[in-house]
Amino acid sequence: MERLFSVLTQRFHIALHPGRYRPVKMLVLTFKAICILHNMWVESRREGFLSRRRHAEGPYGGGGADAVDGDDEGSGNEDGNGLDGGPAGGGGSGNSGEADVAAVAAARGAAPSNVHAGANAPLLVNPVVQPPAGGMAAVFDAWGETRNVAEHEQLRADITAHVWNDRGDILAPYLSKSDSR
């Protein structure tokens, strides 16, 4: 994670120097642009990332208001990605079911996260396919579940044991000498 921020500042020196804009909105916009360019770079460097872009254009971006943008992306690309929009979109909607996606999109479109409607909220292009099931009770359940300290402790113990079982032989030389192991 520290690597990400150092790579960002090395790649875009404007993030290294203090921001010279007056409004916060402009700073936010600039950093977003930097991150978008960074993601473009990552995608062009790594082969596996084309699939992620296809995800973006396929099942969700294909329908609704983003259709024009998706087509534009597909035809404007020079890698011959004109074929991507069609098959990926068909496959994606075939997997999850058109009715489901449409219903979720409608539900999300009605009230798309107005809680954090500030300038920083990322664009909700890909609606989460699992909406909260039953009103406020589900929200409170999720609140309790995600902030659960006991669950965190258990998860950490499990991860510790898992990592030890998995990579214990690699970690063995780094054990402290006073330990019984």
Next chain:
Amino acid sequence: MVHDYCGVDWQTLSKMCTTLRRISAFRVLCSGASTRDPAFFRRRINATGCPQAHPVQKVVAAFRMLVYGEAADRADDYVRPFRSTILFLVKCLVACIVSKWESTFLRRPNNADLMTALYRNAERGFSGCMGLLDSSHWAWHQCPRGMAGSYQTRKGSRDIVVEAVCDEDLWIWHLFVGAPGSLNDINVMHQSPLYLDVTAGRWPPRNQSYTLNGTSCTLPYYLVDGMYPRYAFLMFPHPMPSTEE
């Protein structure tokens, strides 16, 4: 410009365009910029009938400011626009990039992306890990004095906080910029859209279970560093790694 690139300034050419991919990406950017904001990036004719700067000149000037962090009048002998023009160009370019590509390159992960991330992290030994979450600061030079109190960090400079989630390939999955610098990482996280979504149950989907040490869980987690609170969807490093692991 073209003369500069082809004849004189060979080194800059090779430095800027080392690979064909980069050239093509740059060309896509130029065309995108000029089609998106035709009012300013298009080549214009001024009142005296002289043609103004070419779109490539404008985009290069804006990119030099973004990438090299130069002063605005640094590039005016290389790509000819005036300094105020370059400043305006940077704003135009940034707005154009965000409006055009944010939905593609800075989107939220969908279910397929989550599956991929879980699978890749399980291969690396961290089952159920969605990514890495951390925040950083970006100094704000022009902070108005009235807002200096809320934007002053513990180190004394005026910053804004950037919170991001990335994976091991440094692909940024979530970005939250603009929180005042006086907040620490926890407070920033508490007002981040990601946290609001997680605690409201909108994200992540719980339909994928994984097994850790014989225990089956459905809630994936983010790897964070040590100062984050002990929530079930965050996981920070072991406090005494040399004794147990």
